[in-house]
Amino acid sequence: MSTIRMHETTTLTPEQFVAGLTDFGPGRQKLFGNSSDADLKVHELGATHADVTEGGGGVWERLSYDWSDPTHVTMKTTDSNIWGGDSGHTYTLTRQPDGTTTLDAVVVREGKNLKGKVTGLLLGSVGKGVLVKALHNTVKAIEARQATINS
Template sequence: MSTIHLHATTTSTPEQFVAGLTDFGPGRSKLFGNSADEYLQVHDQGPTHADVTEGSGGIWERLRYDWSDTGRVVMRTTDSNIWGGASGHTYTFTRRPDGRTDIDAVVVRQGKNFKGRVVGALLGSVGKGVLAKAFANTVRAIEVRNGR
């Protein structure tokens, strides 16, 4: 199992970032490079939760999104072709006195089969830079989306 910790500071407010995280409409891939539009399927959505399948490059996962806590978005993997167990993502937002927002993201990857264990091990070592770059791209894309 790999646990990857990522951090960024953004000009977006927590509400703006959550709005980006929970926008499951067309063009999601412009905010999240690892979420190709052809994989996107919304199974259920309410005011503070969603059940969504997304992925790219032959890897998909079904996630249960929960943003009922205004300072946190929790995404738990409920099904996937390679992830299982404790897999998921947690984003925590902290408002700064200067008006910016600190974002702490934790990505947990627990492979449920051979491919998942290999990909998870790679993400936990050499692949962390790839995830960090994707995270930075998402932060910038959400800032641009909000005109910041």
């Protein structure tokens, strides 16, 4: 099992980041490079939770999203072709006095088969940079979308 911890600072408010994170409409892949619009399936969507299958590149996972606390979002993997066990994502958002928000992300990857175990091992070591870059790109994409909304 690999646990990857990441940190970003953004000009977004926690509510703005959560709005981007939980936008399951067309164009999601513009915000999340590893989530193909063609592979996105929303099973259930509520005011503070969702059940969604997403992925791309031959890897998919079904996630149970919970944003009932807008400063602490959890995404638990409930099914996947390679992830199992305690796999999932957690985002903790903290407003700063200067108006920015710090984002602490934790990704847990527990492989349920050989492909998952190898992929999880790689992500936990040499591949961590790929996840850090993906998170950075997501934050920048949500910031750009928010700037368009505000203009």
